[in-house]
Amino acid sequence: MIKKKTLQNGTRIILEKIPSVQSVSVGIWVRAGSIDEKPENLGISHLIEHMLFKGTEKRTSKQIAEDLDRIGVHSNAFTSKECTCYYVKTLESNVEKACEILTDMFMNSTFDVTEFEKEKAVIFEEIKMIEDSPEDDAHDQLTEMVFRGTPLESPIIGTTETLSSIDRDMVVNYLHEQYSADSIVVSVAGSFDEDKICELFEKALINLKPDKTKKQAGSAIYVPEYRSKVKEVEQSHLCFGIKSVPHEDELYYTMVLLNSIVGGSMSSRLFQNIREEKGLAYSVYSSVQAYVADGIFSIYAGVSHEKVKDTIAAVSEELRALKTSGVTLDELEIAKEQFKSSYAFSQENVSSRMFSNGKNLLLRGNYMTPKEVIGKVDAVDMDKMTQAFQKIIDLDQYCGIVIGNKEHDLKDYVKGI
Numbered sequence: 225m226i227k228k229k230t231l232q233n234g235t236r237i238i239l240e241k242i243p244s245v246q247s248v249s250v251g252i253w254v255r256a257g258s259i260d261e262k263p264e265n266l267g268i269s270h271l272i273e274h275m276l277f278k279g280t281e282k283r284t285s286k287q288i289a290e291d292l293d294r295i296g297v298h299s300n301a302f303t304s305k306e307c308t309c310y311y312v313k314t315l316e317s318n319v320e321k322a323c324e325i326l327t328d329m330f331m332n333s334t335f336d337v338t339e340f341e342k343e344k345a346v347i348f349e350e351i352k353m354i355e356d357s358p359e360d361d362a363h364d365q366l367t368e369m370v371f372r373g374t375p376l377e378s379p380i381i382g383t384t385e386t387l388s389s390i391d392r393d394m395v396v397n398y399l400h401e402q403y404s405a406d407s408i409v410v411s412v413a414g415s416f417d418e419d420k421i422c423e424l425f426e427k428a429l430i431n432l433k434p435d436k437t438k439k440q441a442g443s444a445i446y447v448p449e450y451r452s453k454v455k456e457v458e459q460s461h462l463c464f465g466i467k468s469v470p471h472e473d474e475l476y477y478t479m480v481l482l483n484s485i486v487g488g489s490m491s492s493r494l495f496q497n498i499r500e501e502k503g504l505a506y507s508v509y510s511s512v513q514a515y516v517a518d519g520i521f522s523i524y525a526g527v528s529h530e531k532v533k534d535t536i537a538a539v540s541e542e543l544r545a546l547k548t549s550g551v552t553l554d555e556l557e558i559a560k561e562q563f564k565s566s567y568a569f570s571q572e573n574v575s576s577r578m579f580s581n582g583k584n585l586l587l588r589g590n591y592m593t594p595k596e597v598i599g600k601v602d603a604v605d606m607d608k609m610t611q612a613f614q615k616i617i618d619l620d621q622y623c624g625i626v627i628g629n630k631e632h633d634l635k636d637y638v639k640g641i
Contacts, residue, residue, distance in 0.1 A: 225240070225241060226238065226239070226240045226581065226591060226593065227239045227240075227418070228585060228591070229422070231422065231425060231426045231429070232426060233405055233426055233429050233430045233432065234405030234406060234432065234434050234435075235405045235408045235409070235410060235425065235429050235432065236408070236409045236410070236585060237409070237410040237411075237412070237421075237422060237425060238409060238410070238411050238412070238581045238582060238585045238591060239412045239413075239416075239418055239421065239422075240412070240413040240414075240577055240578075240581055241414075241415070241416070241418065242413060242414050242415060242574060242577070243415060245414055245415050245574055246315055246316055246415060247313060247314065247315060247316065247414050247415065247574050248313070248314060248315075248316055248319045248412065248413070248414030248415055248416045248574060249311060249312070249313045249412070249413050249414055249574045249575040249577070249578035250311060250312050250313075250319065250322065250323055250326065250410070250411070250412050250421075250578065251309050251310065251311035251312075251410070251411045251412075251578050251579065251582050252309070252310045252311070252326065252327075252330055252408065252409075252410055253307055253308075253309050253408065253409040253410070253411060253582040253583065253585075253586045254307060254308045254309070254402065254403055254407055254408055254586075255306070255307050255402075255407040255408075255586050255587065256269055256307065256308055256398075256402035256403065256407060257269050257303055257304050257305045257306045257307050257308060257380070258270075258303070258304075258305045258375070258378045258379065258380045258382075259305050259306055259375035259376060259378065260375075260402055260439065261378060261382075263386075264386065264389065265386060265389075265390055265394055265398065266378055266379065266382040266383060266386040266387075267347070267379070267380075267381055267382015267383065267386055267387045267390070268382070268390055268394065268395060268398050269303050269308055269380070269398075269402075270303040270347070270380055270381055270382065271343065271344065271347060271382070271387065271390060271395065272308070272395055272398065272399065273301045273302070273303045273308050273310070274343045274346065274347065275333060275335055275339070275340065275343055275395065276301065276310060276329045276330060276333045277289075277301070277329065278333070278335075278336065278339040278340075278343060279333065279334050279336055279339060280328045280329055280332040280333050280334060281332045281334060282328065282332070283325075283328065285339065288325065288329060291325050292312070292322070292325060295314060295315075295318040295321050295322060296314060296315065296318065297312050297313070297314045297318065297322045297325070298312065298313045298314070299311070299312045299313075299322075299325075299326070303380055304380065305375075305376055305378075305380060305515065306515060306516060306587055307583065307586055307587065309579070309582065309583075310326060310329065310330060311326075311575070311578065311579075312325070312326050313574070313575055316414070316415040316416055319416050319421070320420060320424060323421070323424050323425070323428075324424070324428075327424070327425070327428035327429065330428075330429075331428060331429065331431065335392050335395055335396065337392060340392055340395075344387055344388070344390075347381065347382075347387060348384055348387070350381060351381055351382075351383070351384060354381065358455065358457050358461040358526075358627040359461055359507075359524065359526065361453075361461075361627060362461045362462075362463040362524065362625050362626075362627050363463060363522070363524070364379055365451060365453075365463075365625050366463045366464075366465045366520075366522060366623060366624075366625050367465070367520065369449040369451065369465070369623040369625070370446070370465045370466065370467060370520050370623050371444075371518065371520070372444060372446075372447070372449065373443075373444025373445070374443060374444050374518065376515060376518055400433065401436060401437075402436060403432065404432060404433045404434060404435050404436040405429070405432040405433065405434050405435065406434065406435040406436065407435075407436055408429070408432065408586075409582050409585045409586040410425050410429075410582075411578045411579075411581045411582025411585070412578065413574045413575075413577040413578040413581060414574040414578075446467055448620070448621055448622060448623050448624075449623045449624075450623065450624050450625070450633075450634040450635045450638075451624070451625040451626075451634075452625070452626050452628075452631050452632045452633070452634060453625065453626070453627045453628075454628070454629065454630060454631060455627055455628070455629070456629065457627060457628060457629060459526050459527060459528055459529065459628075460526070460527055460528070460529050460531075460532050460626055460627065460628030460629070460632075461524070461525075461526050461626065461627040461628070462524065462525045462526075462527060462532060462535055462536070462624075462625075462626050463522060463523070463524045463624065463625050463626075464522065464523045464539065464619065464622040464623065464624045465520050465521065465522035465523070465622060465623050465624075466520070466521055466522075466615070466616055466621055466622045466623070467518065467519065467520065467521075467615075468512055468513075468514065468518075468519030468520050468521040468615065468616070469514060469519045469612075469615070470514055470515055470516060470517050470518055470519050471514040471515065471516065471519070471587070471588065472516075472588060473514075473519070474608075475608060475611060475612050475615075476514055476519075477600045477601050477603075477604055478604045478608040478609055478611070478612040479512050479514075479519070479521065479612050479615075480512060480563065480601075481556065481559040481560060481563060481601070481604055481609070482512075482551070482559075482609060482612045482613055482616070483510050483511065483512040483521065484558075484559040484562055484563065485551055485555045485556070485558075485559050486510045486523075486542070486546070486616075487508065487509045487510025487511075487523060488509065488510060488511070488559075488562075489562060491558065492509075492510070493542050493545070493546075494508050494509065494510060494523065494525075494539070494542055495508055495509070497538055497541070497542055498525060498535060498538045498539070502534070502538055504525070504527050504528075504531050504534055504535050504538060505525045505526055505527045505531075505535065506526060507524070507525065507526045508523075508524065508525040508526075509523075509524055510522065510523045510524075511524070516587050516588070521615070521616050523539055523622075525539070529628055529629050529630070532626060532628065532632055532637070533637050536619075536634075536637050536638065536641065537641055539619065540619045540638070540641045543616070543617050543618070543619050544617075546613050546616075546617050547613075547617040547618075550606075550609070550610060550613065551606075551609055551613065553606065556604070556606065556609060560601055560602065560604070563601050564598060564601065567594070567597060567598070567601075571594055619638055619641070620638050620639065622638075624638070
């Protein structure tokens with residue numbers, strides 16, 4: 225059973241009790257991510273996520289790690305384009321101790337100047353790591369192109385230049401602006417005492433400012449864009465993407481199923497054609513990502529340098545087949561069963577349920593029960609599928625990037641197909 229309530233301090237809390245387990249997952253979700261940043265402080269949300277583990281008024285960073293390990297807590301955090309989440313997973317018997325450490329980090333971090341500079345150096349290495357992974361680099365650059373002119377184009381990690389200019393005062397000011405009670409959701413799933421959890425977060429989060437200034441959503445005219453990046457790599461990394469639908473769109477679950485059919489599984493069209501039949505790639509897949517106000521559908525393939533044009537032709541071939549013949553009822557039914565299985569497996573994990581409940585309440589203002597989710601998937605029919613694939617069938621409307629050992633004119637390749 226799922227409950228949601230607003231605490232007297234203004235934060236919302238969503239609780240899902242699962243009596244059959246011994247563990248509990250707790251997350252503090254903040255509606256602050258890269259879309260809330262300015263050009264001069266790109267990467268500040270992610271930097272703050274790192275810094276909350278670097279020491280509080282009563283704990284050093286080492287003491288935080290030791291105190292968590294002492295009670296067997298798994299703790300981590302992540303930053304996305306739309307939000308940041310700090311979370312712990314522990315046994316029911318240790319949940320109050322774990323939450324005390326979590327809220328101490330969240331409310332009482334000191335942002336020590338020495339630790340601050342050390343952590344920026346750590347993130348500089350993280351940036352290099354992404355650049356050394358051509359697949360990740362291609363996806364990041366593709367996202368920037370597809371969402372050009374909107375807040376979603378900004379990289380979550382920021383840049384070396386912007387991070388270098390961020391100081392402690394900028395971090396403190398950003399926290400004050402963004403980490404308000406109305407922008408925070410506490411999500412709890414597993415075995416726990418509801419009254420004790422609510423009392424703990426009621427007291428711990430009492431000093432948050434009540435609300436923050438709402439930001440106007442940005443918009444821009446979408447224009448296809450192409451890039452070619454020359455790098456010493458063993459294979460070429462090809463990535464195409466196009467605007468999709470936001471999470472609340474009536475076609476969202478249809479797009480999820482369509483993605484499974486096109487390139488989201490081993491039986492998908494791209495996998496069977498490009499890898500199994502043509503042998504052009506080891507890794508080939510499609511993916512769909514939905515945000516509050518927008519979405520992206522993308523196709524990736526890692527191929528031999530001399531196979532770039534052949535792979536683009538094969539991708540175009542599959543999109544044309546989708547345009548002329550659509551999808552079959554059998555493909556739709558397979559995609560539905562794949563989704564239901566994956567979703568059911570995720571529901572057996574307390575952390576997955578905490579993530580789902582917290583993210584949905586924070587970004588969409590509500591949550592969906594498993595029954596409601598499955599109902600949405602079952603409601604997808606061939607008419608909805610036709611509406612969905614019309615959004616992704618024209619390759620010349622995609623943005624594209626290739627990272628390889630030589631320059632490529634992707635626009636020319638696409639036009640020449």
